[in-house]
Amino acid sequence: MRTGGCVCGAVRYTVRGEPFHVGRCHCGDCRKRSGSTYTIYGHWPLSAFETTGEFATYDHDSFCPRCGSRLFLIDAEEGVEIQLGSLDDAPFELRPQAELWIKRREPWIPEIEGAAQHDENRR
Numbered sequence: 001m002r003t004g005g006c007v008c009g010a011v012r013y014t015v016r017g018e019p020f021h022v023g024r025c026h027c028g029d030c031r032k033r034s035g036s037t038y039t040i041y042g043h044w045p046l047s048a049f050e051t052t053g054e055f056a057t058y059d060h061d062s063f064c065p066r067c068g069s070r071l072f073l074i075d076a077e078e079g080v081e082i083q084l085g086s087l088d089d090a091p092f093e094l095r096p097q098a099e100l101w102i103k104r105r106e107p108w109i110p111e112i113e114g115a116a117q118h119d120e121n122r123r
């Protein structure tokens, strides 16, 4: 069981068990939405995910309407994608298995050893 939430504490969530996928993405959306140069995310089935507090959603991307922390993307079919930086504990000990949009990766960021490297999206 892992817990996470936004920086102001208004939105909290839990995820049970291990994610079925962990990735790092350097795409344009991930850069804009995070305000950083990439995002690190994990996918869990929806049944493993619970949340409390009111969140806002823009284009599937959910965040705290009070403090703006980006939290998760809920997809009825694919499950939930958690922004792993929103987990409470660090390090979270989850290692990306895939890296996406590496053509947009900053040259000073090394590739993740052992992670599949994709120029753009997977598949």
Ligand SMILES: [Zn+2]
Pocket (backbone or CB within 6 Å): 006, 007, 008, 009, 010, 011, 064, 065, 066, 067, 068, 069
């Ligand atoms: Zn908040």
Ligand SMILES: [Zn+2]
Pocket (backbone or CB within 6 Å): 025, 026, 027, 028, 029, 030, 031, 100, 101
């Ligand atoms: Zn992305």
